[in-house]
Amino acid sequence: MKGPGGHDERASDAAAGIAESVLKSSTRKHLAGSLAERLARQELSKGRSPREAVKQVKGRLHQLVLSFEPGPRAIADLSSKLAAAGHDRALIKEAALSGLELHSSTRERLPYMEEFFGFIFGGRGFSSVLDLACGLNPLAFPWMGLPEDAVYDAADVSDLCGSAIRSFFDGWGIDGSFIRADLAEGLPGGGHDVALMMKALPTLERIEKGLGFGCVRDADAGHVAVSFPTASLGGRRKGMETFYGEGFEEYARASGWSYEKMAFSSELVFLVRK
Numbered sequence: 001m002k003g004p005g006g007h008d009e010r011a012s013d014a015a016a017g018i019a020e021s022v023l024k025s026s027t028r029k030h031l032a033g034s035l036a037e038r039l040a041r042q043e044l045s046k047g048r049s050p051r052e053a054v055k056q057v058k059g060r061l062h063q064l065v066l067s068f069e070p071g072p073r074a075i076a077d078l079s080s081k082l083a084a085a086g087h088d089r090a091l092i093k094e095a096a097l098s099g100l101e102l103h104s105s106t107r108e109r110l111p112y113m114e115e116f117f118g119f120i121f122g123g124r125g126f127s128s129v130l131d132l133a134c135g136l137n138p139l140a141f142p143w144m145g146l147p148e149d150a151v152y153d154a155a156d157v158s159d160l161c162g163s164a165i166r167s168f169f170d171g172w173g174i175d176g177s178f179i180r181a182d183l184a185e186g187l188p189g190g191g192h193d194v195a196l197m198m199k200a201l202p203t204l205e206r207i208e209k210g211l212g213f214g215c216v217r218d219a220d221a222g223h224v225a226v227s228f229p230t231a232s233l234g235g236r237r238k239g240m241e242t243f244y245g246e247g248f249e250e251y252a253r254a255s256g257w258s259y260e261k262m263a264f265s266s267e268l269v270f271l272v273r274k
C-alpha cells in the first residue's frame with residue numbers, strides 16, 4: 001500500500017524495524033534513528049532481504065560514524081576529566097587536547113591545528129560558528145583564535161561526544177550548544193557567520209549522492225569552510241587531494257562562489273563565500 005508521501009508503507013515499516021533492531025546494541029544506541037532508517041530503506045530498495053539489509057546497515061554505520069569515534073569508555077573518561085577540571089583553563093586545555101586525540105579526524109589535524117584555524121578564522125571577524133558533523137572538533141576552540149564571546153553551535157548524528165562537548169563549553173565559558181542532528185534530514189539554522197564542514201562531505205556523499213554538496217549550498221551561513229582528508233585512515237595518500245579538490249572546485253565555480261584554499265599535510269581546506 002502507498003502512503004500519502006508515495007512510500008510503500010510496508011517497506012517503511014520494515015525499514016523502521018531494521019533500524020530499531022540495529023540501534024538496540026549499546027555500540028550504536030547513540031546514533032540518530034533517522035540515519036539507520038534511511039540506510040535500511042536504501043538497502044531494501046536494492047532488493048536485499050531484511051537479514052542482508054541489517055548486515056549492510058551495520059557495516060555502513062560503522063563506515064560513516066563508528067570507525068572515526070572512540071568507544072564509550074574513553075568518552076566517559078574524557079567527560080570526567082573535563083568535569084574535574086572545573087573552570088581551570090590549563091586543566092581544561094590538557095583534557096581537551098587528550099579528547100582531540102581520541103577522534104581520528106581531530107587527531108590527524110593536531111600537527112597543524114593552529115595554522116589551519118588561522119586560515120579559516122584569522123582576521124575575518126567571525127563571531128558565530130556552526131560546526132556540522134562536528135565529531136570532537138569543538139574541543140579545539142582554545143586553538144581557534146575566535147573571540148571569547150563567540151557563539152559556537154555544533155551538531156553530529158552521533159550523541160556520543162555530546163556530553164564531553166557540553167561539559168567543555170560549560171568549563172571554558174563558551175556560549176555554545178551541541179545537538180544530535182542527522183544532516184540528511186535537514187540543516188540546523190541560525191544565520192551563523194561561518195559553517196564548518198570538516199572532512200564531512202565525502203562521508204555525507206556516501207549516505208546519498210548530492211547530500212554533502214547540498215549541505216554546503218544550503219548551510220545558513222555567509223561562509224562555509226569545507227575540508228577534505230588527503231590521507232586515508234591508514235595514512236596512505238591516494239590521490240585524494242586531486243580527486244576531492246578538483247571535484248569541489250568545479251562545483252564551487254559552477255555555483256558562482258568565490259573561495260580561498262589551503263593544503264595541509266593531511267587535509268585540504270576551502271573557505272567558500274556564498
Ligand SMILES: C[S@@+](CC[C@H](N)C(=O)[O-])C[C@H]1O[C@@H](n2cnc3c(N)ncnc32)[C@H](O)[C@@H]1O
Pocket residue numbers: 035064065068105106132133134135136137155156157158181182183184197198199200203204207
Ligand atoms: C570524518 S568525521 C569528521 C569529524 C569532524 N568534522 C572533524 O573533522 O574533526 C565525519 C563525521 O560525520 C558525522 N556524520 C556522519 N553522518 C552524519 C549525518 N547524517 N549527519 C550528521 N553527522 C554525520 C560522523 O559522526 C563523524 O563525526
